[in-house]
Amino acid sequence: xxxxxxxxxxxxxxxxxxxxxxxxxxERGAPGRVAYQFPExxxxxxxxxxxxxxxxxxxxxxxxxxLSEIEVVRHFTxxxxxxxxxxxxxxPLGSCTMKYNPKVNEEAAQLPGFARIHPYQPExxxxxxxELMYRLERYLCEIAGLARAxxxxxxGAHGExxxxxxxxxxxxxxxxxxxxxxxxxxxxxxxxxxxxxxMSGYRMVQVPTDARGGVDVKALRKAVGPQTAGLMLTxxxxxxxxxxNILGIARIVHDAGGLLYYDGANANAILxxxxxxxxxxxxVHFNLHKTFSxxxxxxxxxxxxxxxxxxxxxxxxxxxxxxxxxxxxxNYELPKSIGRVRSFYGNFGVLVRAYAYIRALGPQGxxxxxxxxxxxxxYLMRLLAEDYHLPYDRHCKHEFVLSxxxxxxHGVRAGDIAKRILDFGMHAPTVYFPLIxxxxxxxxxxxxxxxxxxxxxAAVMKQIAREAESDPExxxxxxxxxxxxxxxxxxxxxxxxxxxxPGA
Amino acid sequence: xxxxPMTDAERxxxxxxxxVKSVEDLFEDIPEQVRLRRPLNLPPPMSEAELLxxxxxxxxxxxxxxxxxxxxxxxxxxxxxxxxxxHVLSRSEFYTAYTPYQAExxxxxxxxxxxYQTLVCQLTGLxxxxxxxxxxxxxxxxxxxxxxxxxxxxxxxVSAAVHPEYRRVMATYLGNQDVALDTVPWRMGVTNLDALxxxxxxxxxxxxxxxxxxxxxxxxxxxxxxxxxxxxxxxVAVVDPISLGILAPPGEYGADIAVGEGQxxxxxxxxxxxxxxxxxxxxxxxxxxxGRIAGVTRDVDGRRGFVLTLQTREQHIRRExxxxxxxxxxxxxxxxxxxxxxxxxxxxxxxxGELCVQRSHYAYEALTGIPGIRPMWDAPFxxxxxxxxxxxxxxxxxxxxxxxxxIGGLPLGNFYEGLERGVLWCVTxxxxxxxIDRLAGVLRQLA
Numbered sequence: 001x002x003x004x005x006x007x008x009x010x011x012x013x014x015x016x017x018x019x020x021x022x023x024x025x026x027e028r029g030a031p032g033r034v035a036y037q038f039p040e041x042x043x044x045x046x047x048x049x050x051x052x053x054x055x056x057x058x059x060x061x062x063x064x065x066x067l068s069e070i071e072v073v074r075h076f077t078x079x080x081x082x083x084x085x086x087x088x089x090x091x092p093l094g095s096c097t098m099k100y101n102p103k104v105n106e107e108a109a110q111l112p113g114f115a116r117i118h119p120y121q122p123e124x125x126x127x128x129x130x131e132l133m134y135r136l137e138r139y140l141c142e143i144a145g146l147a148r149a150x151x152x153x154x155x156g157a158h159g160e161x162x163x164x165x166x167x168x169x170x171x172x173x174x175x176x177x178x179x180x181x182x183x184x185x186x187x188x189x190x191x192x193x194x195x196x197x198x199m200s201g202y203r204m205v206q207v208p209t210d211a212r213g214g215v216d217v218k219a220l221r222k223a224v225g226p227q228t229a230g231l232m233l234t235x236x237x238x239x240x241x242x243x244x245n246i247l248g249i250a251r252i253v254h255d256a257g258g259l260l261y262y263d264g265a266n267a268n269a270i271l272x273x274x275x276x277x278x279x280x281x282x283x284v285h286f287n288l289h290k291t292f293s294x295x296x297x298x299x300x301x302x303x304x305x306x307x308x309x310x311x312x313x314x315x316x317x318x319x320x321x322x323x324x325x326x327x328x329x330x331n332y333e334l335p336k337s338i339g340r341v342r343s344f345y346g347n348f349g350v351l352v353r354a355y356a357y358i359r360a361l362g363p364q365g366x367x368x369x370x371x372x373x374x375x376x377x378x379y380l381m382r383l384l385a386e387d388y389h390l391p392y393d394r395h396c397k398h399e400f401v402l403s404x405x406x407x408x409x410h411g412v413r414a415g416d417i418a419k420r421i422l423d424f425g426m427h428a429p430t431v432y433f434p435l436i437x438x439x440x441x442x443x444x445x446x447x448x449x450x451x452x453x454x455x456x457x458a459a460v461m462k463q464i465a466r467e468a469e470s471d472p473e474x475x476x477x478x479x480x481x482x483x484x485x486x487x488x489x490x491x492x493x494x495x496x497x498x499x500x501x502p503g504a
Numbered sequence: 505x506x507x508x509p510m511t512d513a514e515r516x517x518x519x520x521x522x523x524v525k526s527v528e529d530l531f532e533d534i535p536e537q538v539r540l541r542r543p544l545n546l547p548p549p550m551s552e553a554e555l556l557x558x559x560x561x562x563x564x565x566x567x568x569x570x571x572x573x574x575x576x577x578x579x580x581x582x583x584x585x586x587x588x589x590x591h592v593l594s595r596s597e598f599y600t601a602y603t604p605y606q607a608e609x610x611x612x613x614x615x616x617x618x619x620y621q622t623l624v625c626q627l628t629g630l631x632x633x634x635x636x637x638x639x640x641x642x643x644x645x646x647x648x649x650x651x652x653x654x655x656x657x658x659x660x661x662v663s664a665a666v667h668p669e670y671r672r673v674m675a676t677y678l679g680n681q682d683v684a685l686d687t688v689p690w691r692m693g694v695t696n697l698d699a700l701x702x703x704x705x706x707x708x709x710x711x712x713x714x715x716x717x718x719x720x721x722x723x724x725x726x727x728x729x730x731x732x733x734x735x736x737x738x739x740v741a742v743v744d745p746i747s748l749g750i751l752a753p754p755g756e757y758g759a760d761i762a763v764g765e766g767q768x769x770x771x772x773x774x775x776x777x778x779x780x781x782x783x784x785x786x787x788x789x790x791x792x793x794x795g796r797i798a799g800v801t802r803d804v805d806g807r808r809g810f811v812l813t814l815q816t817r818e819q820h821i822r823r824e825x826x827x828x829x830x831x832x833x834x835x836x837x838x839x840x841x842x843x844x845x846x847x848x849x850x851x852x853x854x855x856x857g858e859l860c861v862q863r864s865h866y867a868y869e870a871l872t873g874i875p876g877i878r879p880m881w882d883a884p885f886x887x888x889x890x891x892x893x894x895x896x897x898x899x900x901x902x903x904x905x906x907x908x909x910x911i912g913g914l915p916l917g918n919f920y921e922g923l924e925r926g927v928l929w930c931v932t933x934x935x936x937x938x939x940i941d942r943l944a945g946v947l948r949q950l951a
Contacts, residue, residue, distance in 0.1 A: 020523070021807055021808040022615070024615070024618075024619060024622075024754040025619045025622075025623075025842075025846050026619075027624065029849075033849070034849065034851055034852070035586070035588075035846070035847045035848070035849060035852075036586045036588075036847045036848050036849075036852055038584065038848075038852060038855045038856060038859060038933060039584075039859070039933065039936070041858070041859060041863075041939040042936060042938075043861055043863055043937050043940070044866070045862055046862065048750065048858065048861065050886050051861055051862075051865055051884065052722060052750070052751070052861065052886070053722070053884055055724075055726065055752075056722050056725070056751055056752055056884070057750060057751065057752060058749070058750055058751055058752050058753060058756075058885055059752070059756070060750070061734070061749075061850055061853075061854060062626055062748060062749055062753070062850065062853050062854075063626050063850065064623065064626055064627075064845055064848075064849050064850040064852075064853055065845075065846060065849055065850070066849045066850050066851070067846055067847075067849060069588060069847070072588055072592075072843065072846045072847055073588055073591070074591075074641060075596065075846070076592040076616070076843060076846075077595065079611070079615055079616055080595040080597035080598050080612050080613040081599045081612070082609075082611040082612045082615075083598065083601055083609070083610055083611065083612030083613055084597075084601060084606070084610060085596060085597045085598070085599075085600040085601040086596075086600040086601070086610035087596035087597065087600045088597060091602065093602055093605070095805065096602050096603075098602055099507075101600055102507055103787040104552050104555060104556060106594070106599075107556065108555070108556065108559040108563075111559060111563040112558060112563070112568040112569070112570040112571070113560075113562070113563025113564055113565070113566040113568045114563050114774070115568075115772040115773075115774050115777065116568045116569040116570050116772065116773060116774075117567070117568050117569065117773065117774070117775045118569065118576045118580055118582070118773055118775070118912075119580050119773075119775050119776030119880055120576050120578055120580070120914050121574075121576065121905075121911055122901065122902060122905060122911075124902075124906075125566065125567035125572075125905055125911065126566045126567070126775065127564075127565045127566070128561075128562040128563055128564065128565030128566045128847060129775050130565050131562060131565070132562055133902055139546055142544055142545050142546060143546075145540075149552055154638035154639065154642070154777070154778070154832075154834075155638065155830070155831065155832035155833070156832060157829045157830060157831045157832065158638060158642075158830075158832075159865065160829065161829060165676065165680055168680065180884035191826075191831075192829050192831050194826070195826035195828070195829035196829040198826065198827075198829075199677075199680070199681070199827075199828065199829050200680050201680045201681050201682065215938050216655065241533075242533050242534050244533050244534075246535070246538060247535060247538065248536060270534075271544075272543065272544045273531060273534065273539065273540060273753060274534050274538050274539055274540060275538075275540055278537075278540065279537050279538045289832070291568060293507075295596075295599045295600045295836075296600075296601065296602050296603070296832070297598070297599050297601070297615035297834075297835050297836025297837075297839070298598055298599070298602070298603070298604065298610075298612075298835040298836060298839065299601075299602070299603040299604065299613065299635065299796065299832065299833055299834075299835030299836075300636070300778075300832045300833040300834045300835045300836065300837070301615075301777070301778035301832075301834050301835075301836060301837060302830040302832040317755055328818075333627060333808075338676060339672050339673075339676040340641075340669060340672040341642075341673060341676055341677075342638055342639055342641060342642060342672050342673060342777075343579060343639050343640065343641040343667070343669040343670060343673065343776065343779075344579075344580065344639075344669070344764075344775070344776025344777060344779075345775065345776050345777065346776070346777055347777040347778040348775040348776055348777045348778075349772070349774045349775075349777065349778050350777075350778060352559075356555060356559055356726070358546065359547060359549075359550055359555055359558065360505045360506075360549060360550055360552070360555050361506050361549055362546055362547060362548045362549030362550070363543040363544040363545070363546045363548075364543065364549065365505065365506040365549050366544060366546070367543070367544070368506055368508055369506070369508065371527045372508040372510055373925055374530050374905050375510070375518055375519070375522075375530065376510075376517065376518075377526050378518075378522045378524075378530055379518040379521055379522055383521070384521075386548075392535070395524075395529075395530045395532070395533060417550065418606065419608065422606060422608055422609050427606060427609065428605075428606050430605070439834075447507075447508050447510075448507050448508065448509065448511070449509070450509045450514075451510065451514040451517070451518060477804075479608050479609075481820070482608040482609055483603065483608070483609070483611050484607075484608055484611060484803040484805075484807050484808075484809040485608065485803040485804050485805055485807075486608065486803060486804050487607050487608065487802070487803050487809045487810075487811050487880065488799050488801045488802055488803070488804075489607075489811050489813070491801055491802070492799040492801035492811050493799070493814055493815070494814050496632075496790060496799050496813055496814055497796050497799055497800040498618070498621055498632050498633070498790065498799050498800075498813070499618075499621055499622045499625040499631065499632060499633065500618070500619070500622040500679070500799065
């Protein structure tokens, strides 16, 4: 693919700057236009005012748009063409694990037996759904090396919050909550970790990263104590590196009486190879929308199940799915439960897709996922280390972090490189994360990409590295070939317009 | 079956380029003691055809609403969904995208989020909305926390007529931040405003009332709002968006924050999820609002574009200072809501509300005309109502679905003490007169 000839680029012959802005829903349609017909009223109509007190009624109609069906369809189809997605092209967004999502899973999730059931139906009438949840829980526990799991959390960060509340409930039950008020988080952690710590009412203590890219064990020894409730860690970490000292780290935290929490954002690297439970973790969340290949929908839905060691099972949110050998049922009888973090049973539709994915791959397939993800990442890392600084030069797992410090000398920053990549029809890596690497570019190719795609991406990155030296302006003024060019985020934040007003 | 496209030849080339002999070498930094030296204990892989057959057999063991007629509501609703909504959602440019971190190539998602926010504002009569929360319950909990932040007070009063699961989620979120949650009792199916008045005090951060409430009853929102404001607290309205075509919008009765479950707006009932929480507020509260927000801006050529904005509120910048940890939200569900509202439009939102009111009232008359079934109270209602039923309620409900393919209503004994004889019924625009007549006919025999 040539420079900028990406999928979904709009009109070819008219220069982009001369095309009008694509209309919003509110700029389409006409008064009185109707797209959808509701059924006729087939019961005797009574005056609304007789049924509902006048004070409770709406005085003015809700000012929704008025469109026809074809206008609605074209509106959204056109919008979709102005959007990058895995199905369009490469999406090496580090830590987000944007791999291909099997289509058959979409078909499965849309079966009426899954999509058209009510959460309060009698248990006897939803045995298939409960069986799916029960089995998925078992599979996730086997992959994690732990005892039980809740499928309730709706996202990874929601899982983090749930996990921290489990830690709290565990210490409370042992009369230790008053003294244990601190959660230790490495400085390379995901941004949601510290926020989850605050939301769960804990104080965060940060530990640094050592020269090999792992947790600084000396600093950890100093940080732990009788005030420690737990440690949050991802392994491999956000540098894409496996922490070789994991057993030592687990011992330090456990000896101090704390619990180990595993942020599963990077679990794609270790399926069937190493289990968090075997590493010493007590509580694990998985991001089903990453590791188990359920599409992320432009920002959700996700799903963040939590698996735990036996000693933490009593505190799990209700309900859990149980099986007595004949029937599946919802168990609400957990007197020490932290309660609920979400209504009903979680993002069930996401669970269906993850279940289908695990069943399709089986144990061999899951292991192959991780092997290929790690091979792809190391291959790409070696190709790019020629042109970009590699701050931690050792085998990576499923992702790796480069630094644009060499390019920065020419005035080109990581964010500029990201924008320039967009010109080639691909998505950019994650930039400026983890915070401990200057000008970070965090790249995760995933196992579903071909060598050809990796070579093509490497060629783009190499070209940009050359441009940074010979024509830095070309990079700093990028993107040039996207539906809109660089957007003014500062003005947007200073004077926020978050809702359309006619004429404004 | 797997989805790894790598050939053996490619694997060899790649290993050579890295300079290792085998893939195993890339895992040498994983200590021996934590390596799994056996295959995972999982069922063997399946081909696509085998997988589909298996999934169909699991799905077939559920009584789905294509084959069964449902009168269940209680926070999960069987509303009609225009065909276009599914087609919009199945555009893989939308559903296989990630969070729009690179705005220039994510204009499709960003624009539809902006449109979604606008539609939520149009329905609720408030000034600002976010890009969605996990569900109605987590939205209600975060609304209460936002009020705590805005007022500096640490007590929240919630009506007992708010969905019981929402209240449990609120208790989890608030309790762990040492915010007290007081429950205000209901009387005759609506919030007891005298009790609310008594609960109001100068330490109150928020009053949370649902309309229509868990029983389907319409609350006196204006009066509740005034009680909250007189105490210096914020008023949080939990509302059913489908009702807002005919019921007064929260902005009109002075709600500071409006939240609720957006599932009814074009989202599958799906055994409880994925759903979406919507979240709207007064303009001056926008910088305290949790979650993502899309805003309008211009590019260097002056063209209109959209970006995620006010990100300094969010966890990836504020880290431990962030007031909410929400990151992934329910963007695809919000897209469904956007497509749904675009399809039904200004006339449709009123029409669907009218159909819900008329048909549910018809059902109420039909059911309460049956011996052994009585009105519980006479509160006005929108699409759900509670009746008192004689007889063995669990047995009646079991026979309903097993013998007559009718699902519902919901026995309230599990949720409320003293309502052991109460059953909550829901009638949306998706239920026809024939459905209702059949339900009444069967109940006349069973009750």
